[in-house]
Amino acid sequence: xxxxxxxxxxxxxxxASLEISLAAEYKVGESTGWxxxxxxxxxxxxxxxxxxxxxxxxxxYHKERHNVLRVAEPNFQACNASSPLVTYMSGNDSILINKTxxxxxxxxxxxxxxxxxxxxxxxxxxxxxxxxxxxxxxxxPTPKSSAPYPSKGLLGKFGMPVLxxxxxxxxxxx
Ligand code: CU1
Numbered sequence: 001x002x003x004x005x006x007x008x009x010x011x012x013x014x015x016a017s018l019e020i021s022l023a024a025e026y027k028v029g030e031s032t033g034w035x036x037x038x039x040x041x042x043x044x045x046x047x048x049x050x051x052x053x054x055x056x057x058x059x060x061y062h063k064e065r066h067n068v069l070r071v072a073e074p075n076f077q078a079c080n081a082s083s084p085l086v087t088y089m090s091g092n093d094s095i096l097i098n099k100t101x102x103x104x105x106x107x108x109x110x111x112x113x114x115x116x117x118x119x120x121x122x123x124x125x126x127x128x129x130x131x132x133x134x135x136x137x138x139x140x141p142t143p144k145s146s147a148p149y150p151s152k153g154l155l156g157k158f159g160m161p162v163l164x165x166x167x168x169x170x171x172x173x174x
Contacts, residue, residue, distance in 0.1 A: 063091030076104035079113035
């Protein structure tokens with residue numbers, strides 16, 4: 001390979017690693033927003049996404065009619081709104097997902113969670129490393145695990161750039 005080709009390879013690898021570490025924003029329910037109207041399937045919505053550490057989850061809703069409670073798993077399963085970890089009620093809440101694992105949210109208005117207004121934002125432990133290069137969506141879904149939160153956020157976030165840079169280095173050896 002000539003110098004120009006090597007430089008281009010390095011450029012693309014660096015760009016790819018940068019794109020992978022860029023955070024994305026996801027609006028829960030898309031144009032439907034956060035509501036009980038229309039029985040939106042938030043579970044299917046969440047499963048259609050590949051969330052990564054650093055992503056922002058946006059809940060948009062009528063603040064007189066709904067709210068957003070972050071809860072622990074048993075309370076998520078039981079639709080128990082009595083002891084939320086965090087309460088959001090602005091009507092337009094942007095929530096940073098800053099670690100892997102499950103992040104459980106539900107609406108605390110009586111009956112809403114039971115009618116389906118609940119969502120599990122799940123980041124598999126190895127999501128960053130398993131992702132295809134150049135920012136394309138992962139080809140195969142990562143199996144869900146019920147492992148507790150590990151503190152692998154930094155490894156996940158910097159794993160790809162480090163891999164890409166070490167590959168760049170190996171290109172320059174030849
Ligand atoms: Cu609600």
